[in-house]
Amino acid sequence: MAVTGKPAVLGGDAVFAEGLPLTRLKVPERDELARRLDRILTSGQLTDGSTVRELEEAVAARLEVPYVVAVSNCTSGLMLALQALGARGSVAMPGFTFSATAHAAHWAGATPVFAEMDPDTLTLDPDDAAALLAESSASVLMATHVYGTPCRVEDLAKVADDAGVPLVYDAAHALGSRRAGTPIGGFGAAEVFSLSPTKVVVAGEGGLIATRDEGLAQACRLGRGYGNPGDYDCVFPGLNARMSELHAALALASLKGLSERVATRSHLVGVFADAVRGVPGLRLPALAEGDVSTWKDLTLIVEPDAFGLDVPTLAAALKAEGIDSRRYFYPPVHRQKAYAHLPARELPVTDDVSARVLTLPLWSHMDEGTVGLVADAVLRVHEFAGAVAAVG
Numbered sequence: 074m075a076v077t078g079k080p081a082v083l084g085g086d087a088v089f090a091e092g093l094p095l096t097r098l099k100v101p102e103r104d105e106l107a108r109r110l111d112r113i114l115t116s117g118q119l120t121d122g123s124t125v126r127e128l129e130e131a132v133a134a135r136l137e138v139p140y141v142v143a144v145s146n147c148t149s150g151l152m153l154a155l156q157a158l159g160a161r162g163s164v165a166m167p168g169f170t171f172s173a174t175a176h177a178a179h180w181a182g183a184t185p186v187f188a189e190m191d192p193d194t195l196t197l198d199p200d201d202a203a204a205l206l207a208e209s210s211a212s213v214l215m216a217t218h219v220y221g222t223p224c225r226v227e228d229l230a231k232v233a234d235d236a237g238v239p240l241v242y243d244a245a246h247a248l249g250s251r252r253a254g255t256p257i258g259g260f261g262a263a264e265v266f267s268l269s270p271t272k273v274v275v276a277g278e279g280g281l282i283a284t285r286d287e288g289l290a291q292a293c294r295l296g297r298g299y300g301n302p303g304d305y306d307c308v309f310p311g312l313n314a315r316m317s318e319l320h321a322a323l324a325l326a327s328l329k330g331l332s333e334r335v336a337t338r339s340h341l342v343g344v345f346a347d348a349v350r351g352v353p354g355l356r357l358p359a360l361a362e363g364d365v366s367t368w369k370d371l372t373l374i375v376e377p378d379a380f381g382l383d384v385p386t387l388a389a390a391l392k393a394e395g396i397d398s399r400r401y402f403y404p405p406v407h408r409q410k411a412y413a414h415l416p417a418r419e420l421p422v423t424d425d426v427s428a429r430v431l432t433l434p435l436w437s438h439m440d441e442g443t444v445g446l447v448a449d450a451v452l453r454v455h456e457f458a459g460a461v462a463a464v465g
């Protein structure tokens with residue numbers, strides 16, 4: 074099926090008359106999951122049980138790290154890791170990240186301060202992170218593997234070491250990503266993953282703290298259970314951030330086939346990239362040679378002058394084609410109302426690029442034909458850009 078004629082926004086037929094959502098859940102193998110859930114319910118042990126331990130061990134083996142602590146979500150995992158690392162004063166992080174990165178620092182008792190992105194990869198710019206650490210005396214550096222693209226972990230390790238601060242990764246998107254062959258999970262003091270419903274591995278809600286530091290793992294284990302070592306004489310104010318056995322069962326089922334899903338997503342992104350190659354003013358985040366991204370999101374970076382349309386107009390035209398999209402991450406965190414009271418630090422690259430990102434539908438069991446049609450829809454909107462801009 075070829076996409077011909079006028080774009081839907083100009084009165085043509087919509088490419089996806091039924092609508093194409095941003096993501097679709099890959100339902101894990103049901104029989105095994107049902108058996109596992111049945112065993113959990115029969116046991117009566119719905120939390121603090123063997124399923125969470127099994128998940129932690131399976132993920133630790135996969136990530137090649139000694140310790141994994143399962144938690145109720147990535148946000149609480151980041152809070153616990155920051156608390157354990159003694160975050161105070163300010164915590165440095167990219168402005169281009171999900172709000173939860175900054176919220177975690179706030180709830181751990183610190184103030185977020187923001188650094189620039191690298192415009193090619195959209196991950197934290199190590200040079201600006203170093204400048205920010207020098208001017209802010211932040212107690213922790215955080216970085217996000219945006220969309221699953223590995224950060225420049227070697228450079229960031231040096232920046233953090235030089236400043237004498239621990240480095241924590243928001244790895245929410247990156248379960249299955251690799252940096253030059255090494256799984257994301259073992260870098261920095263801790264890396265924290267999300268298993269929320271839009272991620273590539275899901276638990277319903279859930280998070281995983283991965284670390285090589287035994288003391289940090291122990292502090293996070295204590296912290297996820299109120300800070301109670303077992304005798305109800307809490308040693309510090311913790312959270313209830315436990316993962317339930319039921320969520321761990323879903324996570325174990327969803328972990329199966331992860332490598333294949335990541336390979337499929339890379340392939341589909343390649344199909345899309347080939348289809349839009351040559352269209353002026355469109356690019357995807359750069360991935361370093363030898364790195365693996367989960368491609369948690371398929372995000373376009375649009376150059377409005379060259380492409381002929383700005384992001385809101387492109388998004389509206391795609392909506393008319395039935396194609397859902399999101400501006401991940403716009404507004405960037407330093408521009409959000411929650412942080413408007415903080416002293417401003419100019420982030421011109423982040424402000425510019427974040428206004429030009431648009432995330433398109435992608436899921437692990439999407440077929441090539443669907444990706445091709447999404448690319449065709451983008452091409453068609455570009456072809457009619459002048460007329461689309463006039464109605465938009």
Ligand SMILES: *Cc1c(COP(=O)(O)O)cnc(C)c1O
Pocket residue numbers: 145146147148149170171173174217243245246266267268269279280
């Ligand atoms: C989803 C997400 C989070 C939050 O994860 P939860 O498990 O929902 O707490 C944090 N950071 C990034 C980059 C995310 O995309």
